[in-house]
Amino acid sequence: MRPLPPTQRPNWRYIAAEMVPQWCPASARDMHYAILGCEASLFGDSTAAAMRTSVISCDRGVVIIRCIRGTEPDVETVLATVTNVEGAPVALHPFATSGTIHGLKKKITPRPLPSDEGNCEIGNNTYRILGISGQKVDLVQQGIKQTTALYLNTDDLEDF
Template sequence: MVKPRPPTMRTNWRYIAAQIVPASFVPDPREVYYAIIDASTWMWGDVVTSAMQPAVIEAVAGRVIIRCARGHEDALEAALAAVTSVNGSRAAIHPVRTSGTLRALRREVPVPAPEEDGRMVDMKGESYRILSQSGQKVDLVKDGIKKQVSLYVTQEDLEEYNATNAGTDGI
């Protein structure tokens, strides 16, 4: 029977909580892992990436938690900054906090709440739900029976449309 390794001989892990942008993007953990591995291999090469031993622990809308070997946190954070897409969808991963335990990380970096507020806008005779609004960018979605229609407009576009079409509900 094989004895378990004593704590002094086990690998010390570090956990990195990162924000995934856009916040409405629901990532597949496997695809996030592939994107991180690609970026890390591109930046640091195969040897450093294998020594890093990155693994995706959790991937939810707005947040991802990645594990790596102690001493490689900085290299992994740099690789996270190089991620520009996940499975063909444009996405960015921004490191927020590093910790030695998952409990502390989950306590200090909660899952961001969805930005859905249910507000509606009428454009061209159709009713659209505001999915997210950041700065001047407004994402509108119309849920249909067969497909979902997305519009990407700016705050100025909405104001112009509402000014020319008096009587519509605006933001």
């Protein structure tokens, strides 16, 4: 089977979206199923199939999504409706669109991996500081049954 000539190939667009919280352990497959579920419920199966959305990568808090040219506004609308991936609460914020993955990766600023920056005690609970970026502070408490996450700013930490 011969490859299609360039004029008959689909025109793809690539969208980069920030995953909040960045430390959420979501795989590309789980993210793909979450996006497809929201897409089908929002637009229906036939329109979702016409968009041909797929997740290219999902790491370091950035998700790269591929879609057909002209459907970028609809895909960005779908990304706003994603609320959880495999039971973990997640929000997706699209911030860049390009015609090639190479051009899209130029627009992505490298984000540092979450690291242990210390611990913080609030009341009787001890929280691990995942990251401090500007005024935002991400705290997480690992429990036996659940994980508790807090999102504060530096002014709130001074009160404790």
